[in-house]
Amino acid sequence: MNMIELIKKSRSVRRFDASVPVTRDTLIGLIDAARFAPTGANKQPLRFLPVSEKAACDKLFPMLHWAMALPEWKGPEPNERPAAYIVILADTEIVPEQRVAMDVGIAAQTIALTAASIDLGCCMLGAFKKEDLTQCLQLPDTLIPELVLAIGKKGENIRLVDARKGNDLRYYRDEMDNHCVPKRTLDELVYDHRFI
Ligand SMILES: Cc1cc2nc3c(=O)[nH]c(=O)nc-3n(C[C@H](O)[C@H](O)[C@H](O)COP(=O)(O)O)c2cc1C
The missing domain is CATH 3.40.109.10 (NADH Oxidase)
Incomplete structure (x- = not known):
């Protein structure tokens, strides 16, 4: 792994x-x-x-x-x-x-x-x-x-799920009783900024 x-x-x-x-x-x-x-x-x-x-x-x-x-x-x-x-x-x-x-x-x-x-x-x-x-x-x-x-x-069972911007980040259990953990997407995490 x-x-x-x-x-x-x-x-x-x-x-x-x-x-x-x-x-x-x-x-x-x-x-x-x-x-x-x-x-x-x-x-x-x-x-x-x-x-x-x-x-x-x-x-x-x-x-x-x-x-x-x-x-x-x-x-x-x-x-x-x-x-x-x-x-x-x-x-x-x-x-x-x-x-x-x-x-x-x-x-x-x-x-x-x-x-x-x-x-x-x-x-x-x-x-x-x-x-x-x-x-x-x-x-x-x-x-x-x-x-x-x-x-x-x-x-x-634990599932990682993509969190859409502005969506709830609270973890939850789905209908199959999987524990689901929303994670912010890479797009949202990467903060591109120019140095002056
Ligand atoms: C510093 C720290 C403290 C935490 N304390 C608790 C806690 O007291 N009870 C609990 O159920 N989970 C606790 N958690 C687990 C978080 O809720 C969990 O990391 C979050 O929901 C994301 O899930 P993941 O760890 O599977 O990514 C804690 C996590 C961290 C990093």
Whole structure:
């Protein structure tokens, strides 16, 4: 699979096959990929918390907010839940929290692409109960949870569709229950401009 195919394959998966476990070793492999990602000034301020045990996954799940654009959907059913997670933490002793967002994004996409390359689905979740998670993990004040990555075997069909200019960009489910993700066309993205 070439790079563009892998990028297209790497979608936000929200319905998984919960019967397929994801081992801690697999999560460690994904974290190892993020280890080599670029970070501002090479400070490497992120820490990655692997969660693969069922009991821990069950504690984390209620802290997550799924699919804001699908308010009628209550989130993944028990048999659709992710088998594992990676929580990305910012070590604010290394970099102030307001400066880690780009590093978090790059690390998250590195993990998502690596997961797709081994046939695992991933969803980045920025909407979660931060205080509950901090408390539940008994994190020190200096470690801030930034993003949760849900990981597991993909259990839904996802279609990329071209979004016409001015059209709604909200994802939706079609009549076949495919999850559809509108993406702006190349014409709209390429901003040609002359330098003076
Ligand atoms: C920084 C970030 C935070 C996100 N947070 C959530 C979230 O809390 N819940 C959720 O269901 N999806 C979340 N998503 C997934 C986006 O909704 C998704 O990327 C978007 O719908 C486009 O779909 P695609 O990733 O398949 O291209 C997040 C994505 C990013 C990049």
